[in-house]
Amino acid sequence: MKKVHSGKVRDLYELDGGDLLLVATDRVSVYDVALPTDVPDKGKLLTSLSAWWFERMADVVPNHVISVDDVPEEFAGRAMRCRPLRMLPVECIARGYLTGLGLREYQRDGAVSGVTLPEGLVDADRLPEPIFTPTTKLQTESGHDEFITFDDVVEAVGSSDIAEQLRELTLDIYRRGAARALEQGVIIADTKLEFGLDANGTLTLADEVLTSDSSRFWRLDEWQPGRPGGQRSYDKQYVRDWSVSTGWDKTYPGPAMPDDVVAATRARYVEVYERITGLTWSN
Amino acid sequence: MSNSDDNTYDPVHLTHEVFRLLLDKGLPVTRDGDFDAAVDGASAILRWLGLEPEIPAQVAGYRRLDYNGQLGYNRRIHGD
Numbered sequence A: 001m002k003k004v005h006s007g008k009v010r011d012l013y014e015l016d017g018g019d020l021l022l023v024a025t026d027r028v029s030v031y032d033v034a035l036p037t038d039v040p041d042k043g044k045l046l047t048s049l050s051a052w053w054f055e056r057m058a059d060v061v062p063n064h065v066i067s068v069d070d071v072p073e074e075f076a077g078r079a080m081r082c083r084p085l086r087m088l089p090v091e092c093i094a095r096g097y098l099t100g101l102g103l104r105e106y107q108r109d110g111a112v113s114g115v116t117l118p119e120g121l122v123d124a125d126r127l128p129e130p131i132f133t134p135t136t137k138l139q140t141e142s143g144h145d146e147f148i149t150f151d152d153v154v155e156a157v158g159s160s161d162i163a164e165q166l167r168e169l170t171l172d173i174y175r176r177g178a179a180r181a182l183e184q185g186v187i188i189a190d191t192k193l194e195f196g197l198d199a200n201g202t203l204t205l206a207d208e209v210l211t212s213d214s215s216r217f218w219r220l221d222e223w224q225p226g227r228p229g230g231q232r233s234y235d236k237q238y239v240r241d242w243s244v245s246t247g248w249d250k251t252y253p254g255p256a257m258p259d260d261v262v263a264a265t266r267a268r269y270v271e272v273y274e275r276i277t278g279l280t281w282s283n
Numbered sequence B: 001m002s003n004s005d006d007n008t009y010d011p012v013h014l015t016h017e018v019f020r021l022l023l024d025k026g027l028p029v030t031r032d033g034d035f036d037a038a039v040d041g042a043s044a045i046l047r048w049l050g051l052e053p054e055i056p057a058q059v060a061g062y063r064r065l066d067y068n069g070q071l072g073y074n075r076r077i078h079g080d
Helices: A042-056 A100-109 A150-157 A160-183 A237-245 A259-277 B011-024 B035-048 B057-063 B069-078
Strands: A002-006 A010-014 A020-024 A065-067 A079-082 A092-097 A126-132 A186-197 A203-206 A215-219
Touching (some): A002 B035, A002 B057, A010 B057, A020 A042, A042 A079, A042 A160, A042 A259, A092 A160, A160 A203, A160 A259, A186 A259, A186 B069, A215 B069, A237 A259
Antiparallel strands (some): A002 A010, A020 A079, A092 A126, A092 A186, A186 A203, A186 A215
């Protein structure tokens, strides 16, 4: 087993035999800085939530998961053994609510990724229908990530059929996931999905699905379109607020979290997991 | 991995080989530092040696996934 990539909160290993291992750590990043204090079980909670969604979406599209049990003991519970895919160079984003860069693009153009939207929308408004707003990690000449159009997706993946499938699958998964979460009092404002092609050329869902690292989660009972300062993140707002209260300048290294902040943050990750899945976290 | 036909070599593989080499020499090496910086360094060494650093395509595709958590997602997708 060898590490082939290390992120702030997740790592990637290549296993003997060629399978890949996606490992979620307990690290928390705030304002893009990984804090020095772990949140116990965060990696297990996000891995369990992602695995739960993969199972629920298995009738929609094949996925890259081989097993969450057949993993090295040291990573038990926090890792997924996956099939390597030829990853497509597009981040497939579905939005059910208007915020962030999408809001800015809307305010400038009245449209997001070429999709025209009704007039008069404000930050965090629910959209009439979810929209597909793909992007790429390749930076533009201006140095910023920008949304790309559907035609750009066709060019990036080299096939209009695959591009069309990406759009339909992304919106289908988002609609299903958002509906389930909403029943449980959680708004999934938007989400990012990644796909690849397996050895047979079959479009396959990869990475993680509908976790708080790849989506925006808001509490339904706190949702307030147009709220000054924006919506509050369901699970990370507590640690964000605390980190700002310390006077931290949001640069490396971040402050160490006291025990009560760790406990409160962990409790929110558990709450999100239990609300969405309807299961009790017993780890 | 290495490919003698087109003079390429996997810089990730090279970092692991260097780790094992130094370990065998009894040096107190760890892998606690910046892994991606190490891979960048290995790539530079390969280029200096006239080889082209190349990570296997299937792994390279996964390396471009977002491994940085919610704030990285927010920054890239939402610009905040």
